[in-house]
Amino acid sequence: MTQSRASHILLADDDPQILRLFGTILAQEGYQVTSVNRGDAAIAKVRSEVFDLVLADLAMDPVGGLEILEATKRISPETLVVIITGQPSVESSVAALKKGAHDYVLKPVAREELLHLVGKAIELRRLGEERRRTVEALQEQKKQNVELRKDLEAKYALSNFLGKSPRMRQIYELLMEITRTDSTVLILGESGTGKGLVARTIHYNSTRREKPFIETNCTVYTESLLNSELFGHEKGAFTGAISQKKGRFELADGGTVFLDEIGDISPATQLMLLRFLQERRFERVGGEKTIEVDVRVIAATNKNLVESMEKGLFRNDLYYRLNVIPINLPPLRERVEDIPLLSMQFVERFAQKVGKPVRGFTPEAMEALSRYSWPGNIRELENVLERTIVLAKNELIGVDDLPVNLRKNLQPRSDVGLSLYEHERLYILKKLAECNWNKKLTASVLGINRSSLYSKLKRYGINPRSPERS
Structure with missing residues (x-):
């Protein structure tokens, strides 16, 4: 079977017939083959080119298969090496495997055996390369996440909270206390006063800083969509629910959910949110399984919720659940x-x-x-x-x-x-x-x-x- 990628194979053998035979068989299968008849030439090739697999004869003079194996593992650790010999011994096989040989094969090697051996080795090499790339990608992602978290913590550090007026100094002192707790916070203030900044500052200076901070603007969604966004839904829960979806509370487990414009949510959503704040558990829309999560809730609004309660537009019990620690941001x-x-x-x-x-x-x-x-x-x-x-x-x-x-x-x-x-x-x-x-x-x-x-x-x-x- 022709390879989709021309894997590069190095043949090292002092027998020209072996080089021609193996080279022809492998080339017919789509492999890229480089052949050398000396061990020192093989090592030089490993230094100058990249190979997926090295097939090396054990007994070459003056540099044999074991020396090629050692040099290859030193120069290119990912490259697999198979030792081939017409003079097998227990000692040489043990030595080869101890030094890191992928396999130890006896001559003569039939065509099907050679192709099977090479195919398995190349597949293992491919899997190893994929694993290496995956590990590197994960390490890079982890590094980026650490750097991003540091940037966020620096950006939202309490020391960066700008304001020298008496009101802002009071808020700064309040924030220092709030970050040490897990209490629900209600941020009140006109549009543009920095409610989102305060919410992020609280999160990134709290013990939840390494967990998600998820923001939801409650005015963006209809009632049904907001319920789905917050609590998730099961497949088939409503028209268009083609798959299960986790909600913001579930995704933020261990972290913080910031509910902006909380004063605009519907009575039905108010009731669902009230139950969640009371019990810290919920069911996805259309689901029966009860899900428990550990999240901190920070809410914000530019509305006067006391007036909304007096008009019957906002639940009293929800207000008191949200208003555990109120922060009133002054206009500029x-x-x-x-x-x-x-x-x-x-x-x-x-x-x-x-x-x-x-x-x-x-x-x-x-x-x-x-x-x-x-x-x-x-x-x-x-x-x-x-x-x-x-x-x-x-x-x-x-x-x-x-x-x-x-x-x-x-x-x-x-x-x-x-x-x-x-x-x-x-x-x-x-x-x-x-x-x-x-x-x-x-x-x-x-x-x-x-x-x-x-x-x-x-x-x-x-x-x-x-x-x-x-």
């Missing part, structure tokens, strides 16, 4: 002092991504960013700065580089409703931006010493970090 407009820090993070990220030498903002640009209300919160800030950096032409982003709707915020705002506290706080923020967040220079511009400035920064919850110096 309520943490203005964090805008410089967040903005610089985005500048560093996007400047590196697009290869632009952008390193910061002019004071006017930072003032515009700080004055804008950011209805889309951090997500809007991120998108605005990505676009701005892509189009930026200078090292410092100026106010003219920003979208028109942000430039409007440089117009003087009405003083109506602003307290003395707010006036001074905004004035200090403005001077900090003008001084590139250099506190020593800012104190000098304000006409106060650094101690007084630090007292005011503490009083107003301002703790800016300069791009270059603090």
Whole structure:
């Protein structure tokens, strides 16, 4: 049978008739054959070429089959070697097998015997090569998984949780406690405030970090599809269920399931989720087998669930099951002092991504960013700065580089409703931006010493970090 791949065989024998006979038989079967009549020539070939199999005569002078065997195993350990001899002995056969020979065969060798011997050896070589590639692939995958996990842990490290405002410092301290527990967490906040980031930060700093983190946006699916996504389904459970499917809870066993937009799920799904949170077990849609899993549940919503309960849209008992540890994320407009820090993070990220030498903002640009209300919160800030950096032409982003709707915020705002506290706080923020967040220079511009400035920064919850110096 002709081989689909021309396996390479080296024949080493000092008998020219054997070389011609074996070479002809093997070539007719589609093998690629290289023949040599000296042992030292065989070793040289092994050094310079790749062979699947070596057939070596035991008794050649001065270099025999055992020397070829030893050299081959040293140079190319995957290559199989068969020793052939017309002068068999127990000692030589034992020595050959101990040194790693695949087989030890006696001359004369009939055609069918030769083909059977070579076929088995080549198949074993192929299986060994497949196994080697599989092991290498698994090792590489394991290495990549370890590197990916390290990257994720670094990306979502608590130390990277940006925010120096009092509210964010409180949340940071809360997260440090939450990561030590397995309690259910409910994250509340407007769209774009970073609920997904908080959920991942909790997971990748918890004892579940090496297990899956699986996110589900509950608004993407219809009721029946969401139930199938969360709990899985059996074959034939509904039209289109052509095979069994594991749900998110089952796939995340040992890890964390993040349910985003939990306030939008239907009453039926609420009931199924409630039962799961109570018992930590479920049945797949259309199934009868009860499945138990160990997962942490983190839910998030931009809705007011208390109002939803009052209107009968959200179950009270489910709310209390989810609201074990609540986290209320403030909108960006309520943490203005964090805008410089967040903005610089985005500048560093996007400047590196697009290869632009952008390193910061002019004071006017930072003032515009700080004055804008950011209805889309951090997500809007991120998108605005990505676009701005892509189009930026200078090292410092100026106010003219920003979208028109942000430039409007440089117009003087009405003083109506602003307290003395707010006036001074905004004035200090403005001077900090003008001084590139250099506190020593800012104190000098304000006409106060650094101690007084630090007292005011503490009083107003301002703790800016300069791009270059603090």
